Amino acid sequence: MNIERFKVFSKVAQFKSFTRAADELFMTQPAISKNIKLIEDFYGVVLFRRIGKHIELTEAGNKLLQFANEILKLADEAKEALNEDKLQSEEKIVISSGSTVGVYILPEVLKSFLKKYPKVQFTIEISNAQKILDEFVDGSIDVGIIGALVHKTSLKYLPFISEELKLIVAKHHPWCQKSEISASDLKSQPFFLREKGSGLRYVVEERLRKAGIELDNVTEMPNNEAIVKLVEAGLGVSIVSEYAIAEDLELNRVKTVKIKNLDLHRYFYLLYNEEKMSSKTFNNFIDYLRTNCTGKKPLK
Known part of the structure; x- marks a missing residue:
């Protein structure tokens, strides 16, 4: 059974009208009628009955509609999951951090994240706090993690993990x-x-x-x-x-x-590009850092 026919059937059932379903799906009314007839022939049932100028689902039609809607929902979820998987494989997140975070902390954080999102690609740069702030301002990195706010800044930041020097x-x-x-x-x-x-x-x-x-x-x-x-x-x-x-x-x-x-207590600070939050992959990563790392010891 062609999934597109289930879409036609679902729209006709929703609007209780062949004409409105045709308009919604950018199809002709004969094409709508043909699809409904093919479904009825396939299952050997009548899906709609006419009551005056209106149509209503038959008992068989109501039963099939439940399955059709579930199949359409699963198809949409499958498409979304596959698209997300594709986007993950195409998207790269550029992180610049100080040597302490980059060498001793970030590897474990990324290891845990990549178990859940294995196709996300990362580029890691090691630099000092001043250079990271400069890179963030000029837009060459997506995420910066610094060991101190080395000067007053209007940039938005979050306390990351903390430590005792x-x-x-x-x-x-x-x-x-x-x-x-x-x-x-x-x-x-x-x-x-x-x-x-x-x-x-x-x-x-x-x-x-x-x-x-x-x-x-x-x-x-x-x-x-x-x-x-x-x-x-x-x-x-x-x-x-x-x-x-x-x-x-x-x-x-x-x-x-x-x-x-x-x-000698200090925080590391997390800077991130808010414009990239429209990306689901990037959003997942920032949410992961917020949930698992901010204000805490690093993951083990």
């Missing part, structure tokens, strides 16, 4: 014997910081500045891994992401030391 030292450093140090003690040590524009650097300098501390002996490094290696070698200390040192702590490569009365 940690002071790390070499495992034989004298501070390992202390339960905590004061922020002023940091001035006596060589200190490794990320490059300017980094969200991590912005947060560390901001918190130290609030504590009245300005570091004297600072060396800039381009990534977290290099900083951890230098600290491990005993060449200085640093404040880094807890996510970036999880493995190093487990393997006893470095130690953490508490800093008295210094708030």
Whole structure:
């Protein structure tokens, strides 16, 4: 049975009129009549009876209408599902994030999302917070995840996951014997910081500045891994992401030391292109991040 005939039958039943069904479907009335006759011949029943100038469904017609409408509904759902599958395979989402999120957090987030939406394609870029904000403004990325709001912005953003930054030292450093140090003690040590524009650097300098501390002996490094290696070698200390040192702590490569009365809690922030929310794929991804990640620890 041709599904188009069920559409004709459903419209005639809806309007109780061959003429109105023909207008709705952009068909001639003889074509409508022919389709109804073919259905009646196929099932061996009469679907409509005339009552004066009107038509009404017969008992058989009412029974068939239930099945016809269900078949049409399933056909529409199948088409929508296949179209969505096709769109997923064609659509690419460009994400730019800092190294902490990009290396230690985003892979698990995407792994979980792709289990549900396996055909979505992603391009991942690693950059610092300042560059990500610039890329977002010029429209070259769809989603940005930054470790700090490095300057006042009118852009809409959401708090993403949060973390506690940690002071790390070499495992034989004298501070390992202390339960905590004061922020002023940091001035006596060589200190490794990320490059300017980094969200991590912005947060560390901001918190130290609030504590009245300005570091004297600072060396800039381009990534977290290099900083951890230098600290491990005993060449200085640093404040880094807890996510970036999880493995190093487990393997006893470095130690953490508490800093008295210094708030090292921070959020990562999610920026996204609202114009792309008309895309179902993109909408699904942002909803997934909102539901599973905002204000929480990353997925495991």
